Amino acid sequence: MKKPFLVIIYxxxxxLSYCQPDINRESNCFTIIVGKxxxxxxxxxVAHNEDDPGELIVDLHKVxxxxxxxxxxxxxTTFIKSNxxxxxxxxxxxxxxxxxxxxxxxxxxxxxNQALSKEKDxxxxxxxxxxxxxxxEARSAREAVKIAGKLIEKYGYSYSGRDYTIADxxxxxxxxxxxxxxxxxxxxxxxxxxxxxxxYTITEVNLLDTANYLGSSDLxxxxxxxxxxxxxxxxxxxxxxxxxxxxxxNSELNIARKWVCLNYFSKQKYDFNANFPFSFKPKxxxxxxxxxxxLKNHYEGTKFETGPGYMKGNPHKNDLMRICSEMNLYSFVxxxxxWLPNDIxxxxxxxxxxxxxxxxxxxxxxxxxxxxxxxxxxYKNAExxxxxxxxxxxxxxxxxxxxxxxxxxxMIDKNYGLEINNIKKYKYTIKKI
Numbered sequence: 001m002k003k004p005f006l007v008i009i010y011x012x013x014x015x016l017s018y019c020q021p022d023i024n025r026e027s028n029c030f031t032i033i034v035g036k037x038x039x040x041x042x043x044x045x046v047a048h049n050e051d052d053p054g055e056l057i058v059d060l061h062k063v064x065x066x067x068x069x070x071x072x073x074x075x076x077t078t079f080i081k082s083n084x085x086x087x088x089x090x091x092x093x094x095x096x097x098x099x100x101x102x103x104x105x106x107x108x109x110x111x112x113n114q115a116l117s118k119e120k121d122x123x124x125x126x127x128x129x130x131x132x133x134x135x136x137e138a139r140s141a142r143e144a145v146k147i148a149g150k151l152i153e154k155y156g157y158s159y160s161g162r163d164y165t166i167a168d169x170x171x172x173x174x175x176x177x178x179x180x181x182x183x184x185x186x187x188x189x190x191x192x193x194x195x196x197x198x199x200y201t202i203t204e205v206n207l208l209d210t211a212n213y214l215g216s217s218d219l220x221x222x223x224x225x226x227x228x229x230x231x232x233x234x235x236x237x238x239x240x241x242x243x244x245x246x247x248x249x250n251s252e253l254n255i256a257r258k259w260v261c262l263n264y265f266s267k268q269k270y271d272f273n274a275n276f277p278f279s280f281k282p283k284x285x286x287x288x289x290x291x292x293x294x295l296k297n298h299y300e301g302t303k304f305e306t307g308p309g310y311m312k313g314n315p316h317k318n319d320l321m322r323i324c325s326e327m328n329l330y331s332f333v334x335x336x337x338x339w340l341p342n343d344i345x346x347x348x349x350x351x352x353x354x355x356x357x358x359x360x361x362x363x364x365x366x367x368x369x370x371x372x373x374x375x376x377x378x379y380k381n382a383e384x385x386x387x388x389x390x391x392x393x394x395x396x397x398x399x400x401x402x403x404x405x406x407x408x409x410x411m412i413d414k415n416y417g418l419e420i421n422n423i424k425k426y427k428y429t430i431k432k433i
Contacts, residue, residue, distance in 0.1 A: 028321045028328075029113040030197055030257055031165050032291060033172045036338070037191040040287040044336040046167050047291035048111045049355070050091075051327040052099050057393045058330050058352065058402040060363075060370045061090040061379040065105075068380055069136050073129045074155055080133070088135040089348055089365060090379065093329065094386055094393070097128045098162065102135035103365065107169040107336045107346045108144050110134050114198050115176060116245035117161030118228060122180025124156025128386075134166065141168040145175050145185045145214055153181050153216065161245070163196050169338035169345070175214075176200045178243050182222060184215035186278065193286060194279040195261045197254040200244040201278050205237055253321045256304055261294050261323070288333060288349065288360075295331045296356035297323040310417035316354070317413065324356045326413075330402075331355040342366075353405035357412055357423050373401040 034045035065087045071079040086104040093099035101111045110131040130148060138144035144166045157177045164175045166185075174194060175185035186202050188194050194201065205220065206213050216222070220237050223229040229242035240249065248254060255272065262270050267283035270276060298315035299305045299322060306312040316326040324331075330352055337345040343366025351358045369375075376397045377385065385391075394403055412419045 028198065028253065028257075028325050030295075030323050031111060031113055031163070031195075032261065032294060033165055033167060033174070033188055033194045033196070034282075034286045034291070035172060035188050035190040035192050036170065038193050038282055038286055040285040042337070042339070044107075044167050044169055044172055044338075045286065045288075045291060046109050046111065046165055046172070046334040046336075047295055047332070048101065048165070048334075049295050049323060049325075049331045050093070050099055050101065050111070050329045051321075051325055052093065052096060052329045053327050055394065055403070055406050056096065056099075056329055057094055057376070057397065057400055059092040059094065059376055059382060059400075060350075060374045061092060061382060062367055062369060063088050063090055063379045072133050072136055073383075074133075074151070075125045075127075075129065075158075078125060078155070082136055084137050084139065086136055086139070089363070089367075090132075090135070090382075091330065091332070091348075091350075092382055092386070094382070094388075095391060098159070099329065100128075100131060101332065102131055103334055103346060103348055104135045104138070105342055105365065106139045107167075107338075107342060107365075108135065108138045108141060109165070109167045109334050109336065110144065111165050113163040113165075113196055115161045115163045115200050116198075116248045117178045117200075117243050118226075118245055119160065119179040119182075119243070122156065122178075122182075124152070124158045124180055126151055126155040127158035130157075131164070141166045141171055141173050142187075144168075145173050148175055148177075149183055149185070149214060149216075152177060152183050156181050157183075161200070161243070163198075163200065165196065167334070167336065169336040174201065176202050176239070176243075182216045182219055182243070184219055184239050185213065187212040188279055192279040192281050193265060195258050195265075195276075197257045199248040199251070199254050200240040202239045203241075203278060205239050256299065257321075257323050260297060260299055260302055260304075264294060264297075265290070288335065291333045292349070292351075292355065292360055294323060295333070295351070296354070298356070299323075310420065314413050314416040316416070324354055328354045331360070333360060352402055353409045356420070357409060357427075358405065359427050371401075373399055373404075376400055 028051040030049045032047040088104035091101040103109045134144040172188040177183045223242040265282045306315045333349040335347045346365040348363040349360040
């Protein structure tokens with residue numbers, strides 16, 4: 001498996017020569033989750049655009065089972081004992097707090113979107129290391145949610161708020177975390193899909209239904225205490241409204257991305273200002289091509305497009321952030337097939353930089369190593385160096401692949417309307433060798 005992958009990567013390279021807390025500009029990570037009975041082949045799918053400002057490096061690592069992880073970091077001064085030491089694929093963005101993605105040997109997949117909360121008073125110490133802990137420890141999505149909940153309630157979450165998608169080959173969950181020690185998780189029905197922009201998407205809460213909900217026991221009481229929600233009875237409690245930052249909930253950046261995706265997959269057509277559902281049954285079974293199409297979307301065919309043929313300008317450089325945006329760092333579609341061995345059943349379809357101009361490269365979990373241009377250092381050094389200050393990546397690693405993809409995207413953006421048709425022809429006529 002290793003040699004064919006190396007050939008594909010380099011052939012693709014030759015011709016191609018931490019979501020920040022700024023509501024108006026830099027809130028653009030995006031995720032779609034597909035239940036196994038809503039997909040064309042029984043796969044659980046997680047599709048994600050990771051969007052972060054600046055010229056950043058993206059490193060790929062395959063981490064084996066290793067006693068190196070007999071202790072797991074919570075922060076620089078706090079460690080916990082590791083029990084399982086799972087092997088995993090790690091998409092790393094050095095220097096960033098919340099941009100990494102993971103898929104472990106049990107198919108447990110973790111990615112996240114910024115979702116600002118109302119909370120300003122509570123504190124916490126766990127942030128960056130939460131998702132890595134889940135990749136190392138969890139053997140199912142449900143177990144990962146429970147581990148995350150325990151860590152949050154013990155140590156507190158360090159950031160304003162976040163949506164985590166956690167999936168495995170059989171089910172998927174969304175866990176929404178508030179700064180401090182409050183959180184809620186909801187299971188995605190197997191025959192539905194969910195769309196997650198940069199705000200909380202969970203509304204109703206029923207912690208008595210432990211098959212489909214998990215969360216802080218005092219979630220509702222705390223919101224009432226803070227005067228964030230005063231329902232006549234608990235059945236009227238709305239987590240999204242109670243805990244969500246109103247600016248993110250009402251932001252066109254978030255509404256537009258969910259709206260265009262919802263109307264693509266749903267049989268029902270939604271008005272821009274409608275109350276969007278947490279999840280829904282798609283009009284037809286969802287496949288890889290559907291998800292890849294949405295991840296590269298610029299609102300073509302809607303009132304927000306930049307004009308036929310992009311004659312009104314580059315779609316990435318506009319005030320209203322697209323799904324495929326100026327800050328798109330990488331994209332992926334993770335395909336989890338429970339009827340195959342994990343080495344070939346779990347596939348990370350990876351698109352560097354922007355999915356509208358790059359092909360999605362299939363990376364099977366069984367891969368044992370990456371080319372040096374995609375992995376600048378070992379996974380052990382990557383962990384210790386992740387937050388190393390004053391790193392000049394471009395100077396230190398001038399041939400790192402993600403920097404090449406970054407420059408290529410910038411070049412195409414200078415004349416996107418004329419270049420994109422040639423790019424599409426090239427992308428869809430690549431022949432297998």
